[in-house]
Amino acid sequence: MTGDTHYDLDILAELAEGLLDVDTARQVRGHLAVCDPCGELLADLATVREVLAATPTPAMPMGVALRIDQALAAEAESRKGGGVGLADAPDWDELMRDAPWERPVEVPEPAHFGRSAGKVPETDAPREDAAEPVRLGVVADDGTIVPARRTRARRRGWALPAVAAAAAAVVVGTAVASTNLLAGSGGQGETVAPPVALPTQSKPVTTPSQVQRKPVRAKSYALTDSQHNYSDHELRQPLEGVFGPAPIVGGGTSDAASVDKCVSRVANRSKLPTYAVDQGQYNGQEALVIASWKDKAAQKLRIDIVDPFNCKNLRRPALGRW
Amino acid sequence: MNSPPETPSAAERPAVTDAELLTAHINGDPHAFSEIVKRHRDRMWAVALRTLGDPDEAADAVQDAFVSAYRKAATFRGEAAVTTWLHRIVVNACLDRMRRKSVRPVADDELIEAAERETPLPDQTVEREVSMEVSAALKLLPGDQRAALVLVDMMGYSVEDAAQVLQVPSGTVKSRCARGRAKLAPILSHLRNRTDSNRVSSAKGAELRDG
Numbered sequence: 001m002t003g004d005t006h007y008d009l010d011i012l013a014e015l016a017e018g019l020l021d022v023d024t025a026r027q028v029r030g031h032l033a034v035c036d037p038c039g040e041l042l043a044d045l046a047t048v049r050e051v052l053a054a055t056p057t058p059a060m061p062m063g064v065a066l067r068i069d070q071a072l073a074a075e076a077e078s079r080k081g082g083g084v085g086l087a088d089a090p091d092w093d094e095l096m097r098d099a100p101w102e103r104p105v106e107v108p109e110p111a112h113f114g115r116s117a118g119k120v121p122e123t124d125a126p127r128e129d130a131a132e133p134v135r136l137g138v139v140a141d142d143g144t145i146v147p148a149r150r151t152r153a154r155r156r157g158w159a160l161p162a163v164a165a166a167a168a169a170v171v172v173g174t175a176v177a178s179t180n181l182l183a184g185s186g187g188q189g190e191t192v193a194p195p196v197a198l199p200t201q202s203k204p205v206t207t208p209s210q211v212q213r214k215p216v217r218a219k220s221y222a223l224t225d226s227q228h229n230y231s232d233h234e235l236r237q238p239l240e241g242v243f244g245p246a247p248i249v250g251g252g253t254s255d256a257a258s259v260d261k262c263v264s265r266v267a268n269r270s271k272l273p274t275y276a277v278d279q280g281q282y283n284g285q286e287a288l289v290i291a292s293w294k295d296k297a298a299q300k301l302r303i304d305i306v307d308p309f310n311c312k313n314l315r316r317p318a319l320g321r322w
Numbered sequence: 323m324n325s326p327p328e329t330p331s332a333a334e335r336p337a338v339t340d341a342e343l344l345t346a347h348i349n350g351d352p353h354a355f356s357e358i359v360k361r362h363r364d365r366m367w368a369v370a371l372r373t374l375g376d377p378d379e380a381a382d383a384v385q386d387a388f389v390s391a392y393r394k395a396a397t398f399r400g401e402a403a404v405t406t407w408l409h410r411i412v413v414n415a416c417l418d419r420m421r422r423k424s425v426r427p428v429a430d431d432e433l434i435e436a437a438e439r440e441t442p443l444p445d446q447t448v449e450r451e452v453s454m455e456v457s458a459a460l461k462l463l464p465g466d467q468r469a470a471l472v473l474v475d476m477m478g479y480s481v482e483d484a485a486q487v488l489q490v491p492s493g494t495v496k497s498r499c500a501r502g503r504a505k506l507a508p509i510l511s512h513l514r515n516r517t518d519s520n521r522v523s524s525a526k527g528a529e530l531r532d533g
Contacts, residue, residue, distance in 0.1 A: 018496070064367065
């Protein structure tokens with residue numbers, strides 16, 4: 001046995017790559033012929049190549065491809081006009097029209113919107129008296145409407161804003177449906193259910209037992225505009241206290257459209273249903289705080305902070321609580 | 323450049339070469355560059371995603387790279403293939419990003435990943451796990467070794483092609499690959515039984531092992 005000198009992985013890797021001089025190579029090969037542990041190491045090196053070669057390389061996601069087209073269009077525009085590069089925003093409706101996940105879907109009428117909207121508080125003063133039967137349903141994970149839970153402990157302090165959130169969700173949902181911008185592909189895994197939705201006009205839900213189970217397919221979320229300056233520390237606290245009391249923003253404005261753009265991009269990346277979006281600041285910088293359900297049952301959210309112009313993450317997505 | 327087969331078959335492909343498209347772009351054809359992007363974006367994405375190990379970062383890098391290629395198309399000189407040139411721009415964009423990122427704390431998606439371990443997603447197949455392990459392992463390597471391994475071992479380019487992309491001698495590519503593999507071996511060797519029975523059949527690997 002000549003197994004007194006073993007060789008390390010670096011030498012063996014160089015041997016495999018043909019980097020050793022002839023004499024050293026001969027020596028190492030002679031050793032390998034009789035040394036099982038070193039042979040094992042050589043096999044490990046071969047495994048690395050095999051594993052790397054076998055790791056699939058996915059195609060570029062549609063969202064990234066669109067983003068690049070957009071950036072190049074802006075570049076072309078700035079070159080042509082010599083003007084501002086980003087002046088020409090892409091027509092997202094048009095770009096996304098044929099994408100497999102963008103199909104027109106049916107969205108329920110916002111039947112009681114007027115009434116609910118009347119209750120939207122002007123300020124963020126939370127009130128206790130909202131435990132009265134509210135004509136609300138919550139869209140469950142399977143797309144059906146279930147009665148909104150009235151656990152007082154949980155809703156205390158933001159019950160009224162929740163009504164407002166519901167109203168906003170419907171407004172956003174409707175505006176969105178009319179442009180197909182965020183319309184979901186009903187029934188499939190990536191469908192994003194709205195956090196709150198109103199039942200149809202024909203059968204208003206008055207008590208939980210009478211809840212009408214109807215599939216709702218709109219991608220939607222509650223959009224607020226708190227202009228709050230978030231910090232990492234705050235974002236680790238339950239978000240309900242911050243998102244709930246913020247003034248609600250209606251759909252249809254150019255603001256809402258640009259928020260939509262970012263929300264759909266984030267949803268594309270996270271593959272999670274967007275629950276609530278707040279327009280505010282992050283460490284003093286304008287930001288969208290986008291909360292998506294990571295695990296609804298456990299009240300766990302993924303929180304994306306993006307800048308509202310280019311939808312780029314301002315920090316790593318992190319987990320939060322509602 | 324040694325090009326792996328593209329999705330559209332050669333017959334469907336228009337008979338315009340990349341170089342002709344680039345010339346058309348320089349001469350003001352507004353559609354020429356989009357065609358180049360369409361042809362190569364998947365490969366550029368794969369390189370960036372594997373080199374950076376993070377989809378957000380990779381998307382930024384590929385976007386930067388394509389915009390930069392668009393701008394400096396006129397400086398392209400015909401001695402290299404257009405694909406080599408594009409690869410070079412993408413790899414450099416990735417290496418730039420890594421350098422800048424290494425200043426910031428490596429927060430990673432640790433929180434998210436930890437949560438996913440707690441509640442595994444239903445579609446978390448073996449393949450996905452292996453893929454995540456490979457990404458995590460690659461992140462432990464210095465950028466130059468990572469880039470070399472991505473091009474040679476993952477993308478299947480020849481050492482010579484990789485050397486052109488990275489603008490270093492072939493011997494340098496080989497030694498970066500060797501050092502990278504040596505570092506990955508202890509981390510990835512346990513995957514041997516998971517992979518070589520079913521999915522992996524690498525003649526090169528077998529050859530290597532058998533001396």
